[in-house]
Amino acid sequence: MNRDRIGGMNADELKYPGSHRIYIQGKMHPQVQVSMREIVQEDTVFPDGKTEPNAPVRVYDCSGPWGDSAYHGDEERGLPHLRADWIRERGDIEVEDGGGLKAANVTTPPTQRYYATQGIITPEMEYVAIRENLGRESVYRAVYDRFPSDKSRPEAAQMLLDELGTGMPRPSELEAQPGFGPTSLCSRADLAYQHPAVLQQGSHMPAFYTPEFVRDEIAAGRALIPVNINHPECEPMIIGRNFLCKVNANIGNSALASDIVKEVEKLRWAIHWGADTVMDLSTGKDIHRTREWILRNSPVPIGTVPMYQSLEKCSGAVAHLSWPVFRDTLIEQARQGVDYVTVHAALLRRFVPHTARRAAGIVSRGGSIIAKWMMIHQQENFLYTHWDEICDILATYDVAISIGDGLRPGAIADANDFAQLAELEVQGELTRRAWNKGVQVMNEGPGHVPMHLVPENMRKQLEWCYEAPFYTLGPLATDIAPGYDHITGAIGGALIARRGCAMLCYVTRKEHLGLPDKEDVREGVVTYKLAAHAADLAKGHPGAQLRDNALAKARFEFRWEDQFNLSLDPHRAREYHDLTLPHANAKKAHFCSMCGPDFCAMKLSQEIKNLDM
């Protein structure tokens, strides 16, 4: 084990075994180099001793330069400015006092939404198109180029490339093609097979993502790329229901626990496991400086709730909050490079009394702050009354808006109640107005919702908020499992993502109980990645099943190392296997500890294949 420490972590913890970083170059924008992780596999060994290679599997990678073994930066210096030239070359920005960038002209905001509506395909858009394809084209080619019959290969390859992963014919249908006889244990076509999914509510997944498709989705408001022009370190990623479902992880110190270096470590840890965005929810001291460290070291979009820092500026006194304090905080954060902000502008004064009879009242921190302010001052929410000014500020820097759901239910009993749905309707109104200012938008959603009420949430959000991406916290499918709320949230999360929710905010097992530690973050992120992936399979993302198929094939062939390496958490998979069969040769064994050699179904199943049927 390499015991070099990276802050509180050791280097081995941040490595994926059997993997290396690759980059795929853009075609429209050759300066685009999309990072991915490629997992290499062992050969399949047949009973007669012959072998066949297994194509490497490419997976989405959120770790940025930190995940590239050739990168040797450190936290003090911050990450390279990947997007600096792209931003500069658009010629629509100017340098502010203090060195940051801002829009040169308010009528041409430097936002991905503005470009998209103007028909401009930015490098960011091509980046995400390549990223969402998961390197499938070359993988499929590799699979089919190995096909032994010269006669059938061109037809198979053509068929594959025509379809590129969606609704690939099953082997039995392939067999009807000339040259496709019954094949060996590791059928090539199986790797590309994917169950066809019928999408709901008007979503659709293309067979292959193109930059033009990305542009179109952003222009329609169905997707956003949260990338502040002052966060050039950020690798573009897209949030929208016709793409891979994304996962957000929260970090941030609180008044009771605070350490800047630890927050950067948490960031690296969260993105290592696959957090697509990270929200810095710090409420303690040094909020600005903590955020600076995070931003300069983050290859993923950083979100915040500016109300928290605003309240800190008022020493925690809600009564002293005001629009000027909030506005200045928002500008400060936008200049710093925050990629998206949660603003609870849809929580109107008249909704608050409807929370009085709830089981759990208001459970959103931002929501409860602004609700209390409204009750004290007997005035309408200043975030609502100053919405246009908020949007102008955000458009100046391409900060995306995540319209908060301050009245999200905090108990099963409160799900889908008047207060929640009333706010959702206002979120829709604010979405339109933000779009008109060129701002990219998503809407935040619940919360605690029983399974049967989840579809209504998604349906109403799509309808009332004009198909803007939905970003939910869970939803948690029951209240009775504190200590397991990452799982109650994964159930609701998979369910709503399958119906089109674009991003899930993770919940850790410490939810409702305490602050997550390192292991909680790992368990939380991986849990939400698997929930998001389950939804991607169901909604028919064209490349989603590739990894499942590769892992299942490795499992069936007893390629234990490949099985571990292909999994979301290879360290844990290997560790669990080691617990009962620690010897290295058990990683080659054609059985495992669960059933032993005589009762191994997969071993028997392979033997059956070798019998004459």
Added chain:
Amino acid sequence: MNRDRIGGMNADELKYPGSHRIYIQGKMHPQVQVSMREIVQEDTVFPDGKTEPNAPVRVYDCSGPWGDSAYHGDEERGLPHLRADWIRERGDIEVEDGGGLKAANVTTPPTQRYYATQGIITPEMEYVAIRENLGRESVYRAVYDRFPSDKSRPEAAQMLLDELGTGMPRPSELEAQPGFGPTSLCSRADLAYQHPAVLQQGSHMPAFYTPEFVRDEIAAGRALIPVNINHPECEPMIIGRNFLCKVNANIGNSALASDIVKEVEKLRWAIHWGADTVMDLSTGKDIHRTREWILRNSPVPIGTVPMYQSLEKCSGAVAHLSWPVFRDTLIEQARQGVDYVTVHAALLRRFVPHTARRAAGIVSRGGSIIAKWMMIHQQENFLYTHWDEICDILATYDVAISIGDGLRPGAIADANDFAQLAELEVQGELTRRAWNKGVQVMNEGPGHVPMHLVPENMRKQLEWCYEAPFYTLGPLATDIAPGYDHITGAIGGALIARRGCAMLCYVTRKEHLGLPDKEDVREGVVTYKLAAHAADLAKGHPGAQLRDNALAKARFEFRWEDQFNLSLDPHRAREYHDLTLPHANAKKAHFCSMCGPDFCAMKLSQEIKNLDM
């Protein structure tokens, strides 16, 4: 801490804090005493210092006498024979050589199904009716009896008892009733409120379970009570989609790890956490003796896969298996008291070649054994050809049949394929035939299934198997998360249970990797209990939301101890809270470590309630 050891466990581990055992007596059968756990709660304390009691919450309890602090038995002696008189008094059994019981007459099998079809309501049926009601009647009365207005109480109580938990009016509607003014923080009606659920596929939940309803469900084949007449220690429980969704946990030694005492400990551990049935999947030595210990100490139904012991009798040589060996094993287990058996009789010879092109072949142990036998002997499955004889044996002892799914998919790629569905159709045929013999039946189901293919499984099972209860292993919603497969299975499990799956077989995080240890069993059972509960909420079990409501109320009122005690795993909830706020007075604090005092949404929310709105 009490450090008395119960085998490998200490006594405190097997206690639920703030809880005690209660028994509810039957009315038709006064000898029926249904065990439940009652969780007591602290009073609510209002800002003015006034207090109000919170009614205790009754929860389903699988632990039997082991969970009663007044019980002082031990494993050597075995549990008391709860059902001995009930069985004897029916007058339809006789004593076999060796002392066991069997049917006196083959035309009147002593099965719950036979009684149900004859219009007989057994003590077992009344037991489960009371059990499924979760002690709601008295809880609701307690809630309403506290209502301060004499004028409104009778009306409220009447309204409540009329509805008894289903579609309870929300507080706002209650306010329109005379005497119901705006109430305090802890609204009484909130505790009884439950979201109405629209059931799918013709299921329906009664507002209140009656013994007659239970009888009707069993007669229709929609439910079963697996209780062998030779397992008088067993507390009756019901498996059916119009009841609480149940969870099975597997235990059992394998060739690589074996210890009888440990298996009994695992049993007690699993039922402590809420396993409704336990399958003994032992394949190592001492199978008979291990099972004897388990049966004599189990208050829950025990299931087995008799093929495993049959194969052991053939020293692991599949070729030597035969109908006589299997028959004798089945009789041996039936006489011993096994409550249900998995038999892979629906896996026909002609289906096997369809597994050759699968990603993961055959992953069922029993399925692969019988498939290999068929391939070796080129004969039809002897379990299928001897089905009627199997049913006659099972009917003699009231052993329920769980028709196995030997061709369940072991990979996402294989879900809902020809082999799987072909077997399901035969399961339907065998279901009918077993019913005609008076045998109680359920059907086993997948496996690995992506979310969007789950509904087809449930729909076809209900249609093809005549609404017999479905009992699934997961299904796992993705293949890529080894080490987290309890969660991938909980996602699929909640989904299929919500659509009517009657029982979920748990999957531990060690699935695919190794043998579960004690913590894995705990995590696995609790995970599946929460998934089953999420489904119960969604399918509208009339008392399901009571516990969520009580926990949410405790949470909102900062009654930390009650929040822990009401949760599925109080030990873990408390442990997690202790990690950041270990001091005892933090359990009274009106905030927690997550946000600190200034940013506590619930604290702010309570303050808002006290402001003039």
